[in-house]
Amino acid sequence: MKLYELTIKxxxxxxxRKEISSQELTRAVLERIHAVDDKxxxxxxxxxxxxxxDARIADKAISEGNISRLxxxxxxxxxxxxxxxxxxxxxxxxxxxxxxxxxATVIGKxxxxxxxxxxxxxxxxxxxxxxxENSGIQITHNPWDLSRIPGGSSGGSAAAVAADMCIASLGSxxxxxxxxxxxxxxxxxxxxxxxxxxxxxxxAYASSLDQIGPMTKDVTDCAMLMNAVAxxxxxxxxxxxxxxxxxxxxxxxxxxxxxxxxxxKEYSTAxxxxxxxxxxxNAVRKIxxxxxxxxxxxxxxxxxxxxxxxxxxxxEASSNLARYDGVKYGFRDKEKGDLxxxxxxxxxxxxxAEVKRRIxxxxxxxxxxxYDAYYGKASQVRTLIMEDFKNAxxxxxxxxxxxxxxxxxxxxxxxxxxxxxxxxxxxTLSANMAGIPGISVxxxxxxxxxxxxxxxMGKHFNEEILLTVAYNFEQExxxxxxxxxx
Amino acid sequence: xxxxxxxxxxxxxxxxLDLDEESIDKFAxxxxxxxxxxxxxxxxxxxxxxxxxxxxxxxxxxxEDGEISHLDRDTAIANAPEKEDGSFVVPRVI
Numbered sequence: 108m109k110l111y112e113l114t115i116k117x118x119x120x121x122x123x124r125k126e127i128s129s130q131e132l133t134r135a136v137l138e139r140i141h142a143v144d145d146k147x148x149x150x151x152x153x154x155x156x157x158x159x160x161d162a163r164i165a166d167k168a169i170s171e172g173n174i175s176r177l178x179x180x181x182x183x184x185x186x187x188x189x190x191x192x193x194x195x196x197x198x199x200x201x202x203x204x205x206x207x208x209x210x211a212t213v214i215g216k217x218x219x220x221x222x223x224x225x226x227x228x229x230x231x232x233x234x235x236x237x238x239x240e241n242s243g244i245q246i247t248h249n250p251w252d253l254s255r256i257p258g259g260s261s262g263g264s265a266a267a268v269a270a271d272m273c274i275a276s277l278g279s280x281x282x283x284x285x286x287x288x289x290x291x292x293x294x295x296x297x298x299x300x301x302x303x304x305x306x307x308x309x310x311a312y313a314s315s316l317d318q319i320g321p322m323t324k325d326v327t328d329c330a331m332l333m334n335a336v337a338x339x340x341x342x343x344x345x346x347x348x349x350x351x352x353x354x355x356x357x358x359x360x361x362x363x364x365x366x367x368x369x370x371x372k373e374y375s376t377a378x379x380x381x382x383x384x385x386x387x388x389n390a391v392r393k394i395x396x397x398x399x400x401x402x403x404x405x406x407x408x409x410x411x412x413x414x415x416x417x418x419x420x421x422x423e424a425s426s427n428l429a430r431y432d433g434v435k436y437g438f439r440d441k442e443k444g445d446l447x448x449x450x451x452x453x454x455x456x457x458x459x460a461e462v463k464r465r466i467x468x469x470x471x472x473x474x475x476x477x478y479d480a481y482y483g484k485a486s487q488v489r490t491l492i493m494e495d496f497k498n499a500x501x502x503x504x505x506x507x508x509x510x511x512x513x514x515x516x517x518x519x520x521x522x523x524x525x526x527x528x529x530x531x532x533x534x535t536l537s538a539n540m541a542g543i544p545g546i547s548v549x550x551x552x553x554x555x556x557x558x559x560x561x562x563x564m565g566k567h568f569n570e571e572i573l574l575t576v577a578y579n580f581e582q583e584x585x586x587x588x589x590x591x592x593x
Numbered sequence: 594x595x596x597x598x599x600x601x602x603x604x605x606x607x608x609x610l611d612l613d614e615e616s617i618d619k620f621a622x623x624x625x626x627x628x629x630x631x632x633x634x635x636x637x638x639x640x641x642x643x644x645x646x647x648x649x650x651x652x653x654x655x656x657e658d659g660e661i662s663h664l665d666r667d668t669a670i671a672n673a674p675e676k677e678d679g680s681f682v683v684p685r686v687i
Binding site (some may be wrong): 132152160205206208209300301302315335341344345349399408409411413415418425432434435436437438439441444445447448449450451453454455458459461464466467470471474480481483484485486487488490491493525526529540541542543567583592 | 596600601604605607608609611612616617622623624626627628629631632633634635636637639642643644645646647648649651652654656664668669670671672673674675683684685686
C-alpha cells in the first residue's frame with residue numbers, strides 16, 4: 108500500500124510504532140498532489156515547505172514520546188478557515204492575497220496535536236454553491252469522472268480525500284457542503300450539530316447555519332477527527348459549553364439491535380434518480396439486517412425547505428459580506444474615485460456572479476416592505492421544520508435518507524440555472540435549518556460508476572448515533588474501500 | 594411580487610454593487626425565477642408560529658472580565674491594501 112492511501116488510524120499506528128516518519132508520509136502526500144492535482148485541481152494552495160516543517164516538528168514530538176492521534180498526519184483544509192501566515196482565499200478574487208494573522212480555533216487544535224497542513228482546498232466562492240464551479244480560482248474535477256463536478260461547496264476537500272491527496276480533510280457545511288461532496292466523491296463527511304465545533308476563524312457565509320466538520324476516508328477517521336475539533340470555544344459565542352464524548356467509543360461492530368431508524372416519506376420524490384433510490388433502499392435493508400427497525404416517518408414541511416433556506420442563507424450572507432469593502436484587507440480597486448466609488452468597484456470586481464446574486468437576493472428580502480414576507484416568513488417556516496424533526500425523533504433514534512437526488516452531474520450542466528442547482532440541495536438543507544447533525548457514508552455506485560451517499564441524521568448533539576449506524580453499515584460493505592482510477 | 598430591472602438596480606445599489614447591462618438582464622430573470630419559487634412559503638400556515646433565527650437554545654455568553662492579548666496594530670493592519678502610520682488609508686471622503 109502506498110503511504111498516501113493510508114487512513115488516519117493506519118498512519119497513526121505506523122507513526123506510533125516508528126515504522127514510518129511524518130516526513131516520509133508528508134512527502135508521499137505532497138508527491139501525490141504534484142502527480143495528480145493537475146487533473147483534479149483540488150488545491151488552491153499546496154503548502155509544500157510549511158508542511159515539511161510541520162512534519163519535522165511532528166517527528167520531533169514523536170521521538171520525545173509525545174504522540175496523539177493526529178500527530179504527523181497530513182490534512183487538507185477548506186480554504187475558508189484562517190491559517191496564520193498561509194493564504195486563505197475563500198476561492199474569491201476579493202481575498203486572493205489575504206494572509207490571515209491568526210489561526211481559526213480548529214486549526215489551533217490541529218496544531219496542538221502537531222498535525223500537518225498539506226494545503227488549502229478549493230470551494231465555491233464563500234461556500235456558495237453545490238458544485239465548486241462558483242470558485243473564483245479554478246474548477247475542481249471529480250476524481251471518479253473528471254468531466255463531472257465533485258459537489259460543493261467543499262468540493263476541493265472531498266476530491267483531495269477521494270484522490271488520496273491528503274489523509275483527511277476539514278470542510279464546512281451550511282446547506283450540505285460537507286455531505287453532498289462527500290457523497291459525490293465516495294467519502295465520509297459529517298456535519299456536526301450547530302455549536303459543536305467552534306466557528307472562530309471560519310469565514311462566515313450564513314452564520315446561523317455554518318458548521319465545520321470532518322471529511323475522511325472512513326467512519327473511524329471521522330470519529331478521530333471529531334475528537335480533535337469538537338468542543339466549546341469562548342471565542343465563538345454560539346459554540347455550546349457541553350462535554351465532548353470520545354467519539355471513537357462508538358466504533359463497535361455490535362449491530363444495531365434496539366435502534367429505530369426513520370425513513371421520511373416526503374423524501375421519496377418523483378425526481379429521485381433510479382440508481383440513488385436503489386442504493387439507498389439497499390442500504391436501508393442492510394441497516395435492518397443489522398437489527399435496527401426501520402419505520403416510515405413524516406417531515407411534512409419538507410416542501411418548504413429549499414424556499415426557506417434560499418431566503419435565510421442569502422439574507423445572512425448579504426449582511427456578512429458587507430465587510431468586504433477594500434479597506435481593511437483583501438482586494439481594492441485602485442481606480443481613481445471617491446470612497447463610495449472605491450467600495451462599489453472593489454466589490455463589483457472582487458465578487459463572482461453567484462455571490463452577487465445571493466447578496467442581491469438577501470438585500471432585497473431584508474429591505475423595507477419585504478422583510479416580513481420573506482425573512483420573517485422563512486424564519487417562521489424554519490420553526491416548523493425544526494418541529495417536524497422534534498416530532499419525528501419521538502418515534503425514531505435516527506433518520507436515513509439519500510444525500511443527493513442524483514449522482515454528480517457534468518461540469519457546466521447547471522451553471523446557467525441557479526434554481527435547478529438549489530433544488531438539488533433538498534435532502535441536506537433541513538439539517539442546517541434545524542441545527543441537527545448529519546453524516547454521509549458511501550452506500551453504492553451508479554451504473555456509470557459514480558459514488559452514491561447515504562445520509563443519517565440525529566438529534567442535537569447525538570453525533571454518536573450517526574457514527575454508530577455509519578460504522579456498523581461500513582463494516583458490512585466495501586464501498587469506502589474502492590478508489591477512483593487516476 | 595415580481596422583481597423588476599429597476600428593483601435589481603436599486604438593490605444592487607444598496608449592496609454597493611455595480612452591474613453592467615447584461616448582468617442586470619440576466620440577474621433580473623434568474624432572481625425573478627428564484628423569488629417566484631420562494632413564493633410557495635406563502636402556502637405554509639405560520640399563524641402564531643414564532644420565528645427561529647438560531648437552532649440551538651443558548652442564553653447570553655458571558656465571561657470573566659479579564660485582560661487578554663490581541664493582535665498588535667501592525668499585524669492587524671498588515672493586509673490593508675493601503676496603510677500609513679498604523680492606520681488604514683481610504684480615498685478622500687470629504
